[in-house]
Amino acid sequence: MKRMLCLLLPALLLLISCGVWTDDGGTEYEKELLMREVDLSPSIVINPVLYFLNSAGTKLEAETRELTVPQDDMREKYVVRALLGGPVSSSLLPVAQGYELQNIELLPDVVNVYLNKEGVRRETELINMKMALAATLSDYTGKTFINVFVNGAQVGYRGVPTGALQKSNDDLSEELNLMQQRAQADSPTLQAVLYFLDSSESLLLPETRRLAFHEKDYITVLVEQMISGPEDAYSHKPVVESTLILRGYNIADNAGGKKTVQLNFNMEPFFGSQKFIDSNRMAVAALTFTICGFMPDVTGIEILVNGRSTGGAVHRISDYQELLGSNLLLYLQSGTTSRVLLGVDRVIAQEQSYHPMVILTELMRGPSAADNISDVESTMPVGVSAEDIADVYIANDIIVLDISKNAKEVMQTVSADTEFVMVFSIVNTLTSIEGIRSVQFLVEGERVEYLREGGVSIIDPIMKNPGIIRYS
Incomplete structure (x- = not known):
């Protein structure tokens, strides 16, 4: 683990490399490498929009919150806990009290939220909480449908189902009227x-x-x-x-x-x-x-x-x-065109789908018979595997990927196309994670200019390259 070394890097604005280059006349010169100052200390800070009751208790109003999240946990858990904990603003009211988060499942276009509550549950409070959860999680995750379970069971209205929730307008009375109409309908x-x-x-x-x-x-x-x-x-x-x-x-x-x-x-x-x-x-x-x-x-x-x-x-x-499964978006090499990546949907257990190491491991596995696209190839050179990942973590909107010297040595033996595809398959895949804008490569805990001499510069964080993606 090289994270402690990375903590010292932000203090350096310039890195002086001992690299040497030769001009056309054969004269050798030393060169200095300039690299951006980048804070690579492990940190995840998110800014979700939470929805609480207005002072009259009739509408939902937004409150943006800054939350610090641990590396190896699901961000959505902290969003829900912040919502259940109540607003910071004195002009807003909590949507519910006494509820605790048990679990969250992130599925394709669906979020299941499991809560616990001791004592009496008021139906109006339940409806307010469900609508606030739907608005908050729809905004944060981009998923359309939200299910809320309390004490192990789905929550209805007057004993009848409400169906999967979607974010609605902020007027709670209108939503309550719709629920009443569905409850009274013969064929809802x-x-x-x-x-x-x-x-x-x-x-x-x-x-x-x-x-x-x-x-x-x-x-x-x-x-x-x-x-x-x-x-x-x-x-x-x-x-x-x-x-x-x-x-x-x-x-x-x-x-x-x-x-x-x-x-x-x-x-x-x-x-x-x-x-x-x-x-x-x-x-x-x-x-x-x-x-x-x-x-x-x-x-x-x-x-x-x-x-x-x-x-x-x-x-x-x-x-x-x-x-339960969830989708990952992986970028693999086109089987027909060099330097072109194709997006592949891969289904894995939902409880693992948010972790960068799990995503990288799936990418390094290469194509699978169950993938939605068949004409793809692995982007990893022979000799590079998940064992070459010394560490991977999140530093705000950057994923830091620390690889072994072995991987760098292997890269000296491959073509420029192979190196290019490997680097950008990793970058494009990891920047598909919500909130991630770029990837910083390290070799044994240090920033270097290249993996393959004269290849893709990795001294600074690399952003997604959409120009090499093709859609089937």
Whole structure:
């Protein structure tokens, strides 16, 4: 780990190198390298916009906050904790009190927030908090849909679902009126998050649909939509067989106002695949996330086949959270054109998707059979691997990447095109992370001019190069 050495670097405005260059006449000269003063000390400072109640408690108003976040943690956790902690301004009111953050899941275009609360929960306060979370997280993450769970269960309005939330206008009374209208409608239309297999058939990804629930038969509609399969067949695959039939269901009341949904099928839910062993587990997990993520106060599901229990197990969201996936954007070498990068979507476990080292490791793996683009090649020269990364961390809007001398030595043996592609595949991939503008390369903790003599200058932080990206 070279971070302590990096702390000394900002004090230097100029670095004098002992490099030598030769003119056309053969005369050798020493040269001085100038490098920018850059603060490379580990630091993550974010400035989220948080939404609180105005003094009358009728609208949401924005308050920008400066937050310091640890290196190896999800930034969104600190955004939510700051929101739950209340406003700084005396002219604003907190949206809720007594809630604690349990977990956050960042999925493609969906954020799931899990909160805990002891004691009595007031419905108006819950609605205000949900709308404030939707506005805050939509702004910060850029994702469209927000789900809020309290004490392990989705939160509804007057006992009926509200659907996945989106950022709305700031007038809370208007949003409350819309919820009242949906609660009174015979066939409400709501946003529902369904879960299907990703293209590699190893993780679950959400797909959000606007559904009409005839006569408020929410569960039948949700299950039938899952049986029909994903609409986006490019990045999703079915998670249950099309021959699955829901013969009926029952909603059982449990202690503490929680509920369990008993689903009665004609057969065990599964999807025929050779890519994973327990296809029944994936199918049950998808049903659990879909139903518990939509139905208020439902904390689990039980599977029956032709009216008979399949073991009596109650399946809960917490049983399957490691199966949720999230997307990474990696830039790999075009298989047909030199010095051209193609963006590749890679699905990995959502709990790992925010860490720069995980992203780099995926990039260094090269192409995968499950990638959305097939005509790509690895950008890493033979001999360079994840083992050559001594350290990677964030310094405000810069990712600092410290690599080994071995990697630098390997680069002396490759072509200019190979070095160029490797450097910018790393830079373009890492600058896709929210809040990152550039990448600073170090070799054994020190700033150097080149990885390959006469190649891409890495003495200063390198910004994204969009000119070499091609879109399929």
